[in-house]
Amino acid sequence: ELQLKESGGGSVEAGGSLKLSCVISGWPRMRYCLGWFRQAPGKEREGVATIYIRDSSTHYADSVKGRFTISQDNAKNTVNLQMNDLKPEDTAMYYCAVSITCLRANAGLWEFAYWGQGTQVTVSS
Numbered sequence: 001e002l003q004l005k006e007s008g009g010g011s012v013e014a015g016g017s018l019k020l021s022c023v024i025s026g027w028p029r030m031r032y033c034l035g036w037f038r039q040a041p042g043k044e045r046e047g048v049a050t051i052y053i054r055d056s057s058t059h060y061a062d063s064v065k066g067r068f069t070i071s072q073d074n075a076k077n078t079v080n081l082q083m084n085d086l087k088p089e090d091t092a093m094y095y096c097a098v099s100i101t102c103l104r105a106n107a108g109l110w111e112f113a114y115w116g117q118g119t120q121v122t123v124s125s
Contacts, residue, residue, distance in 0.1 A: 002026045002114040004096050009119030012086055016123070020081040022096030022116055033102035034072055034079040035112055038092035038121075045109060048094070049081060052105035059105040063089070086123045093118040 035050035097112035
């Protein structure tokens with residue numbers, strides 16, 4: 001069973017930066033997509049950034065393009081999310097997730113079967 005553990009959340013002022021990390025351990029070893037998602041109070045969970053491992057292609061939500069960067073560190077078995085120029089609307093619980101069935105970076109939320117417990121990001125204006 002895969003286990004995912006996020007870290008790096010916190011409170012920052014608008015314009016600040018945070019780096020989220022997610023350590024992945026356990027089976028299955030075939031992990032095709034790694035992703036970051038977020039959910040704000042009263043809203044549905046939405047995709048933020050995903051990476052397709054086979055070709056390292058990435059996909060970003062329009063709202064974070066140019067500000068967020070997803071990356072993987074194979075040596076440390078982690079997936080990171082560098083978040084710059086944060087805005088109050090980025091405030092949410094952030095989750096990392098793994099899909100073993102996706103065929104491209106632009107994978108839907110329903111394709112991710114393994115989830116972490118989340119880390120809170122709060123951006124003040």
